[in-house]
Amino acid sequence: MDQNLKFPQALALPIFQTISEAADSLELNSYVIGGFVRDFFLQRGNVEDIDVVAVGSGIELAKKVSRLLDTNSKVTIFKNYGTAMIKHGDTELEFVGARKESYNENSRNPQVEEGTLKDDQERRDFTINALALCLNESRFGELLDPFGGIQDLEDKIIRTPLDPDVTFSDDPLRMLRAIRFATQLDFKIDQNTYDGIKNNASRVDILSRERIVAELHKIMLSEKPSKGFILLEKTGLLKRFLPELTALKGIDEIEGETHKDNFYHTLEVVDNISRNTDDLWLRWAALLHDIGKAPTKKFQKGTGWTFHGHEFKGSKMVFHLFKRLKMPLNDKMKYVQLLVRMSSRPIAVIDESATDSAVRRLIHDAGEHLDDLMTLCEADITTKNPKRFKKYLNNFKKVRRKVEEVEERDHVRNFQPPVTGKEIMKTFNLKPCREIGMIKSYIKESILDGVIPNEHDAARLLMIEKGKELGLEPKH
Structure with a gap:
């Protein structure tokens, strides 16, 4: 020009x-x-x-x-x-x-x-x-x-002005920025520049975790985050700061039995959820929802590949991952942990035979994040079969309807037992002790199980009954 x-x-x-x-x-x-x-x-x-x-x-x-x-x-x-x-x-x-x-x-x-x-x-x-x-x-x-x-x-090309090996060795953050710009702008990385990133991938080790995470956030908030994560993986950068993700890559086969590539599945889920939300931490939950699958993967003869307990394992891994990357160990981390831990729970109440008790527990345990959990579950449908896709989506619509019905009737989202600790202390003339917690927990579980309605009078009667069982006498 x-x-x-x-x-x-x-x-x-x-x-x-x-x-x-x-x-x-x-x-x-x-x-x-x-x-x-x-x-x-x-x-x-x-x-x-x-x-x-x-x-x-x-x-x-x-x-x-x-x-x-x-x-x-x-x-x-x-x-x-x-x-x-x-x-x-x-x-x-x-x-x-x-x-x-x-x-x-x-x-x-x-x-x-x-x-x-x-x-x-x-x-x-x-x-x-x-x-x-x-x-x-x-x-x-x-x-x-x-x-x-x-x-x-x-x-639509990302290219360094000078020799990429020099550019990236001097300031390794530029490698992450190259991938971030390629993702945000939907550009391609020039071949020499791409090779420069691969050659210098180990240089990211000198970067602060905060700098790395700042670029990851920007990739995560782009229109199609998978582009950035695929580039991070192919250039050898991703394994240096998110090995939990690269561990999901690949398909194993034993006795003709295979499982899906959980790395690429995860990226599909992230892209799916990104079409429905700009919430950074909900997108992080989508990225990490299956990280427990690598350490829990087992082959069982007659059953095939299993990933038992991967949600629980994954939620524990979230803490260590956040800590290592110096990400916030506050309510943001707990939110991601919760969604990862509960990512398979809504599936359990799809069955027509699922009890109201199971629905109540789902509502109670997810609390204010239930809608986000459902959004994650719906994004987790990655089948390419249109009939199956429609069936799975309709199943989650049924779950949403069940949730609405039970919540409207029982009001259990974020509920506290209708009998307070103060009332228990006053009724049994108690000072703070473990029996108070036991009674409150018993009432809560009874409401969730549908033994009693979520009402004060029913809860008070149960309180007195449980108190007597524990050897406590109510004051008259």
Whole structure:
């Protein structure tokens, strides 16, 4: 593409006129570069983050821009990195001086020195992120594209500006970013770049777990996450931080009996659920719902392949996985654990002979997450046979109807026994003791089993009966 082409329409936001004025007054050649420019040509309209490069001091340019704006636009300076940040409305502006970078083998933190715009473009991860538009008035909107980034946008290609082996060895996070961009944009990774990722896969070991997880989240939240996970697996990256997933790959055969490839099945489930929810943690539950199948897989003569208890095993593995990746060990983790542990439970109440008690327990145990559990179960239908697919989906519709009927009648979702611990203490003149918990638990189980209705009077009678059985006498 002609390097003198101008795209002033890309710089229609008033902030660019302000930066232009500031750059000219300081006699600094300045450019908007990176994601903003890429997204303009992709017509994605992302203006949350704008990166500005000055051939000279980015910090001085930021200070000048701040003075030309209003008093609310404070400059945050990061002297060690030679960068400055301005929050302007909903937009974050980052200013940096054009620079060269060099790396040592055990860190992704570079040694930095001043450089030209071309030096700065060379240090960018991909050609599509090295596009720059001039902000100075005389060349306002002029495109600088030394590595053919525009052509790569048209061809839907992810490619490094320089030798991919150097690019990825220097900063291994770029390998994950390559796969993330390929997934988000539905681009292909250039063959040399792809080979560079395979050659340098072990370099991800120097990355912090938090950096890896941040990229995984973005892949997970894309329209079709399976694309990213297949690329992660094929390049050898996935096994370095999610071996629980790669352990699911492959099909074993004994005596002519085989099982499905649980890795690719899992990715189908993730894609299915992604069509119905943007909830990150529900998507994580889909990704991890079968991880217990690898360690519980057994072949039994006459029965074939079994995965007994894989849900329980998988839920325990979730904790260790979250801990290793430094993911939150809070209610998010417990939510994923719950869905993994209960992922086969709704199937048990599909049978017409399933009792109301089984439905009540399902409702009670899943609590406020029952709808998410059902969404996961429906996403778990991956058969390619249209008749079977329809049958399985109708089965889950029956479960939803059963749940509605029982819940409407018995109100057991998130319920607490209608008799409180305080009432038990008062009735039997007790101080805190284990008998109180035993009585409460007995009442709860009796309600779930349908022995008594979920009502106070019935629960109180049962409380007195159970108390006497435990040798307690009610006060009169």
